[in-house]
Amino acid sequence: GFLNPVYIDNLIDALLLLGDHPAAPGQIFNVVDGTPIRVSDYFRRLAQMTGNRVTPLPALLIKGVTTIWTRYDLMRGREASMYASVDYLLRKGKIYPHKIQSLLGWTPAIPLEEAFLRIEQWLQKEGYLAHR
Numbered sequence: 001g002f003l004n005p006v007y008i009d010n011l012i013d014a015l016l017l018l019g020d021h022p023a024a025p026g027q028i029f030n031v032v033d034g035t036p037i038r039v040s041d042y043f044r045r046l047a048q049m050t051g052n053r054v055t056p057l058p059a060l061l062i063k064g065v066t067t068i069w070t071r072y073d074l075m076r077g078r079e080a081s082m083y084a085s086v087d088y089l090l091r092k093g094k095i096y097p098h099k100i101q102s103l104l105g106w107t108p109a110i111p112l113e114e115a116f117l118r119i120e121q122w123l124q125k126e127g128y129l130a131h132r
Contacts, residue, residue, distance in 0.1 A: 004095040007115035010108035029100040036094040
């Protein structure tokens, strides 16, 4: 599947623009960085920040396990939303910010690689990751 991330600074820039731009009212925009990324690559990048590896599993196996887990949770009276999460991670949809770029002139200021670097630096600063 694919994720369509937006780095927080890019999102805030877009929201500020949407609040000011005369062409924005009444419109619906996709605010994404415009670089869809495979779910496996996204989690691999996050795992690298922690010094770990991600072991890919077949989608059929993941769906089978989550189906069993979901049924177990439902039998115990617990909310079971894991199956929907797996479907979300396996979806092939890609979203692009063409409308906000063409109508309002917005482009993300922080590219994906820089966003990952900033995320890693923030996680280190906040103590979620050991400094390397």
